[in-house]
Amino acid sequence: MSHTNHHVPTIVIGRLPLYLRALTQLAVEGRRVTSSQELSEKLGFSSAQIRKDLSYFGEFGKQGTGYEIEFLENALREILQVDRVWNMALVGAGDLGHALANYDGFELRGFRITAIFDSAPAKIGAMLGNWRVLPMDTLRETVRAQKIYLAIIAVPAAAAQAVADELVQGGVRAILNYAPTTLSVPPQIKVFHIDPVAGLQSMTYYL
Amino acid sequence: MSHTNHHVPTIVIGRLPLYLRALTQLAVEGRRVTSSQELSEKLGFSSAQIRKDLSYFGEFGKQGTGYEIEFLENALREILQVDRVWNMALVGAGDLGHALANYDGFELRGFRITAIFDSAPAKIGAMLGNWRVLPMDTLRETVRAQKIYLAIIAVPAAAAQAVADELVQGGVRAILNYAPTTLSVPPQIKVFHIDPVAGLQSMTYYL
DNA sequence: AATCCTTTGTGCTTTTTTTCCCAAGTCTTG
DNA sequence: CAAGACTTGGGAAAAAAAGCACAAAGGATT
Numbered sequence: 455m456s457h458t459n460h461h462v463p464t465i466v467i468g469r470l471p472l473y474l475r476a477l478t479q480l481a482v483e484g485r486r487v488t489s490s491q492e493l494s495e496k497l498g499f500s501s502a503q504i505r506k507d508l509s510y511f512g513e514f515g516k517q518g519t520g521y522e523i524e525f526l527e528n529a530l531r532e533i534l535q536v537d538r539v540w541n542m543a544l545v546g547a548g549d550l551g552h553a554l555a556n557y558d559g560f561e562l563r564g565f566r567i568t569a570i571f572d573s574a575p576a577k578i579g580a581m582l583g584n585w586r587v588l589p590m591d592t593l594r595e596t597v598r599a600q601k602i603y604l605a606i607i608a609v610p611a612a613a614a615q616a617v618a619d620e621l622v623q624g625g626v627r628a629i630l631n632y633a634p635t636t637l638s639v640p641p642q643i644k645v646f647h648i649d650p651v652a653g654l655q656s657m658t659y660y661l
Numbered sequence: 662m663s664h665t666n667h668h669v670p671t672i673v674i675g676r677l678p679l680y681l682r683a684l685t686q687l688a689v690e691g692r693r694v695t696s697s698q699e700l701s702e703k704l705g706f707s708s709a710q711i712r713k714d715l716s717y718f719g720e721f722g723k724q725g726t727g728y729e730i731e732f733l734e735n736a737l738r739e740i741l742q743v744d745r746v747w748n749m750a751l752v753g754a755g756d757l758g759h760a761l762a763n764y765d766g767f768e769l770r771g772f773r774i775t776a777i778f779d780s781a782p783a784k785i786g787a788m789l790g791n792w793r794v795l796p797m798d799t800l801r802e803t804v805r806a807q808k809i810y811l812a813i814i815a816v817p818a819a820a821a822q823a824v825a826d827e828l829v830q831g832g833v834r835a836i837l838n839y840a841p842t843t844l845s846v847p848p849q850i851k852v853f854h855i856d857p858v859a860g861l862q863s864m865t866y867y868l
Numbered sequence: 869a870a871t872c873c874t875t876t877g878t879g880c881t882t883t884t885t886t887t888c889c890c891a892a893g894t895c896t897t898g
Numbered sequence: 899c900a901a902g903a904c905t906t907g908g909g910a911a912a913a914a915a916a917g918c919a920c921a922a923a924g925g926a927t928t
Contacts, residue, residue, distance in 0.1 A: 465885075468859075472859060475856070479842065489904085505908085534862045549760035628867070636704055644864040651772065661835060716876090721876095723924065724877085
């Protein structure tokens with residue numbers, strides 16, 4: 455079967471990291487094998503959906519047994535291209551930028567911040583984690599020189615579009631956007647938005 | 662037409678906060694009126710989808726003209742129940758907790774942190790923003806006494822489930838979960854997950 | 869007041885996503 | 899080694915979501 459060739463729906467791709475996360479958790483607990491049924495209970499997706507999602511990429515399980523955890527973990531890492539560590543630029547050295555720069559959960563899951571930028575003279579030059587905060591006007595060339603393809607925007611909404619434009623100019627291809635605003639970027643650039651308030655608002659609807 | 666009665670798909674509810682966010686932005690820019698077409702360009706959803714989503718709740722626009730921004734904003738705030746300010750508990754006073762406690766973007770969009778908890782003796786008693794960090798073992802009763810129905814979990818993954826259990830015991834009905842793990846809660850409790858790494862991983866697939 | 873340009877709300881169609889279901893294969897037990 | 903208990907992968911059906919397209923109506927212009 456010619457897996458991988460078909461276009462895989464975005465919604466499926468969005469679930470793979472959650473499968474991977476659950477598998478890693480199981481592995482840490484010392485487990486060797488799991489099943490779509492068990493993952494289903496852990497994650498809240500149906501077991502059929504998990505099996506079908508995986509079937510877009512190949513056959514990873516064994517009938518009657520389930521999935522060998524380490525094997526499936528590695529397969530998913532390869533599919534998602536996180537079988538390596540990606541360097542990232544962080545733009546914005548405020549409270550959120552600090553939290554992100556100090557977060558130790560990136561590295562094991564395929565990411566690492568290697569350049570930090572801010573526009574405030576008071577912050578430029580200061581150390582944040584292992585890195586010195588650089589001025590915004592060096593962003594484009596630094597990102598290009600270091601071949602950084604991923605960036606995190608952690609600046610106020612009003613500044614976010616200008617930052618995105620600079621990042622794209624520097625060759626960044628995917629942006630994790632914490633600013634509560636939509637970004638306008640060329641179609642080949644990926645953007646993932648994180649807006650906690652939007653999440654909260656969609657929950658209060660149900661209260 | 663008996664709007665509002667039909668069950669509204671979750672996916673529609675998830676888009677409403679984005680519509681509201683865009684409308685507020687337009688209002689700040691001094692705009693009075695907009696159209697599904699303009700919102701479509703700003704947000705990246707089709708104009709038909711925006712109109713259909715809104716039609717679940719009533720008729721807010723005027724043919725030939727579009728939508729009166731302030732009117733639609735207020736309607737959405739009412740629908741989402743953010744025409745008030747919800748008190749929230751924040752659990753976890755680490756870097757992320759600090760960033761959240763100091764974030765000034767909550768209040769205008771319907772939320773406010775009014776109680777902060779941590780388990781580390783070193784942090785308990787310290788001030789964070791306007792609030793003193795309280796010990797975890799006062800969580801349940803404090804949340805119940807203050808009638809807090811929303812909470813943010815900003816603790817390590819390993820501690821998240823226990824925190825969630827306490828929150829639910831205290832009467833919390835919706836949780837914004839920053840811990841990179843699935844939470845197991847009773848079905849009537851809403852959980853919204855924020856996992857930046859999962860977002861990054863779903864983007865690297867395409868690089 | 870007629871014409872033209874706009875834009876909504878929605879019935880209908882198409883596409884996407886999820887679920888159902890089972891043949892086929894694996895493992896365990898007696 | 900036969901029987902029974904599991905579990906996968908995937909075709910087919912069902913359900914959900916998105917998009918199309920247009921009647922109806924507002925407003926501007928002549």
